[in-house]
Amino acid sequence: MSQSMSRVSRCINNGPMEGWQGLIKEMRVxxxxxxxxxxxxxxxxxxTIEYxxxxxxxxxxxxxxxxxxxREAKDNPENIISYPIKQDKRYKNFWKKIDEKKNQLA
Incomplete structure (x- = not known):
């Protein structure tokens, strides 16, 4: 895993981890x-993490x-099943705005 540092006020990179931590906290309660x-x-x-x-x-x-x-991936590395992550609308909108800004600058 490589570290990723976003610009100030652009913490979109932390979203998946923040979401997981929130889920674990709610489950713990x-x-x-x-x-x-x-x-x-x-x-x-x-x-809770074990659960x-x-x-x-x-x-x-x-x-x-x-x-x-x-375990399935470790036992059969030649045939790893892909489970796509459903794209969150907020992320789509964020990256759409970034692309629009890039296009305006070009």
Whole structure:
């Protein structure tokens, strides 16, 4: 994975990771609502991530978990299945505006 640094006020690169972190935080609240210490919180997040990887079926993976998809890819690297990511309208609009600005400058 390579680091990507956006321009100031253009944090579009962080969107996928921010979204995942938000999802994990929401799942943690549902799965482990009674956290009373830092240690409990740390364990709750570890368990939530474990749940996400191994027990949470993903619509975009046709009902498979992220762990299943990873194991399939590792076991059969010559025949990795592609699961396209649905393009978010906000990202499309962002990049459309960038392209329009580039065209105005050209």
């Amino acid at each position: 549902v799965l482990y609502p009674n956290v009373n210490s830092y240690e409990d919180m740390e364990e709750a997040f570890k368990a 996400y990887i191994n027990y949470d079926p993903q619509e975009r993976f046709n009902g498979k978990t992220t762990g299943q998809v990873r």
